Every structure is written in structure tokens, then in C-alpha cells.
Amino acid sequence: MTIECTPLGNRIGAVVRGVSLKDVPDGETLDTLETLLEEWGALVFPDQEITPAEQVAFSRPFGPLEETARIDARLEGQPEIFVVGNTGKRIVSFAPADGSDDLEWHADHMHLKVPARASMLYCKETPSVGGETVFACMYSAYDALSPEEQAQAESLTALHSVSGLQKYLKTKGEKGAAEGEYASPQQLTVRWPLVRTHPLTGRKALYVGSKVTIGIEGWDEDRARAYLDDLLARATVPEFRYSHPWKPGDAVLWDNRRVLHAGTPFDGSLYRREMHRTTIREDQPIL
Numbered sequence: 001m002t003i004e005c006t007p008l009g010n011r012i013g014a015v016v017r018g019v020s021l022k023d024v025p026d027g028e029t030l031d032t033l034e035t036l037l038e039e040w041g042a043l044v045f046p047d048q049e050i051t052p053a054e055q056v057a058f059s060r061p062f063g064p065l066e067e068t069a070r071i072d073a074r075l076e077g078q079p080e081i082f083v084v085g086n087t088g089k090r091i092v093s094f095a096p097a098d099g100s101d102d103l104e105w106h107a108d109h110m111h112l113k114v115p116a117r118a119s120m121l122y123c124k125e126t127p128s129v130g131g132e133t134v135f136a137c138m139y140s141a142y143d144a145l146s147p148e149e150q151a152q153a154e155s156l157t158a159l160h161s162v163s164g165l166q167k168y169l170k171t172k173g174e175k176g177a178a179e180g181e182y183a184s185p186q187q188l189t190v191r192w193p194l195v196r197t198h199p200l201t202g203r204k205a206l207y208v209g210s211k212v213t214i215g216i217e218g219w220d221e222d223r224a225r226a227y228l229d230d231l232l233a234r235a236t237v238p239e240f241r242y243s244h245p246w247k248p249g250d251a252v253l254w255d256n257r258r259v260l261h262a263g264t265p266f267d268g269s270l271y272r273r274e275m276h277r278t279t280i281r282e283d284q285p286i287l
């Protein structure tokens with residue numbers, strides 16, 4: 001089957017047809033998908049009917065998979081699947097419960113010692129209103145800074161911790177969303193360059209989250225918060241975004257080295273949402 005790629009009209013995002021996620025990708029298919037991922041940052045595979053085991057088998061050739069740290073959100077019998085949504089024993093949601101657009105932008109596992117290189121979400125159930133995933137291109141965000149701003153950002157080290165996320169969820173009235181049962185300690189602060197160079201493309205990208213990034217090394221909290229909030233607002237303007245309106249059977253694979261993402265709110269009293277994530281470990285130093 002021929003692989004067809006249709007860009008979605010933004011800086012990032014393309015629809016890929018002609019690939020069945022039921023099949024483990026062969027070498028040629030893997031090379032093609034890696035090339036498209038480099039080019040578009042987020043690849044949408046519509047109309048897939050796959051089992052959790054098939055999602056894991058399809059994801060594995062892209063790199064070593066994480067067994068998600070949060071034990072109570074693992075799919076039973078398939079520890080590589082992280083269940084996001086409100087259908088399980090506990091709600092796992094990173095979208096603001098108050099319906100605001102104060103989104104929780106992040107790259108997966110940026111607060112851990114080994115972040116995620118790429119992630120794949122597969123949609124089992126989705127609300128008819130809200131519950132989208134928004135992606136933003138951090139090449140574009142970096143390129144839009146002035147040369148002086150780029151130089152300043154490149155000189156900085158950002159601090160990341162799940163404590164920032166927990167604080168945010170508490171203020172939004174979410175309970176327990178980031179306080180699950182974890183396989184390893186989560187309360188550490190990790191340091192990454194604020195600007196990273198993509199190891200495959202050589203392009204520079206901002207590496208920053210809106211809540212999980214809690215500070216700048218050597219700066220006081222207020223100065224860092226003001227700087228980070230301004231940077232994120234400019235990094236996630238609509239022209240750098242693609243917002244995916246999910247349908248059951250959609251899978252999206254994205255490159256956490258280049259793309260930030262965030263969930264949009266939905267009414268959990270009306271709608272069910274269930275997404276299955278596989279998470280591919282970073283295998284390169286963050287420079």
C-alpha cells in the first residue's frame with residue numbers, strides 16, 4: 001500500500017494514510033514515518049482499529065517504550081499503555097476543569113530524568129464537545145524570537161517538576177489527577193536547556209512547559225514566572241498550533257523534541273474520554 005501524507009495546513013501536523021497500525025512497521029515503512037515525523041512533528045493516522053497489544057507492537061520499533069510510571073493509570077495486562085481520561089478507576093486529565101483556556105502545555109516526561117522522545121495517543125472514546133489535543137511547533141516559537149531573545153533563551157536552564165503540575169491542578173479544582181500511585185519517586189526537579197537542538201534536524205526548539213516548568217536556574221521565582229508566561233504565550237500563538245478534534249480510531253504520533261501539547265477542557269459529567277498512550281523514551285542527550 002502506498003503511504004500518502006496530507007499536511008493539515010499549519011506549521012505542524014499531517015494526515016498519513018496507507019499505514020495500518022495493526023502491522024509492525026517494516027524497515028522501509030519505519031524510515032518513511034520517521035522522515036514524515038521530522039517534517040511535520042505530529043502525524044495523524046485516522047480510522048485505525050487496533051488492540052492495546054497492536055498499539056504497543058506498532059510503537060516499539062520507534063524506540064524503547066516506557067512502562068508508565070503511574071501504576072494506577074496503566075492498562076491492565078499492558079503496562080506500556082497509559083490510560084488518559086475519565087473512564088478508569090481514577091480520572092487522568094491535564095485539562096483545566098474550569099473550562100478556561102489556561103492550558104497545561106508540556107512535552108511528555110519533561111520533568112523526568114529520561115523524557116519522552118515521541119508519544120502516540122490512540123482514541124477509544126471522545127467527547128463530542130471539547131477534549132481536543134492542541135500541538136504547538138517549538139521551532140516556530142524559537143524562530144519568532146529576536147536574535148537578542150534567542151541568545152538570552154539559549155543561555156538559560158529551565159527547572160521542571162511535577163509539583164508545578166500538581167499545584168496547577170489543585171487551583172483548578174482537580175483532585176488526584178497528578179497524585180496517583182507511582183513506580184518511582186516523582187518529586188524531583190530536573191534541569192534542561194531552555195533551547196534544545198533537535199538531534200536529527202539540527203534545528204533549535206524551545207523546551208518549556210506552562211505548569212510543569214517551575215523556574216529558571218539562578219532567577220527568583222517572580223522573575224522566572226513572568227518570563228516563562230510571556231515566552232509560552234508567544235510560543236503557542238494560533239499560527240504555530242494544530243488542534244486535533246479526535247474521533248474514535250484516530251491515532252496521533254508526535255515528536256516531543258519539537259512539539260508541545262495540551263488537552264482542552266470538556267464536561268466530564270456529560271462525556272467520557274478514553275485515550276491510550278504509548279511513550280517512546282528519549283535516547284539522545286538534551287543539548
Ligand SMILES: [Fe+2]
Nearest residue numbers: 106107108261
Ligand atoms: Fe502529555
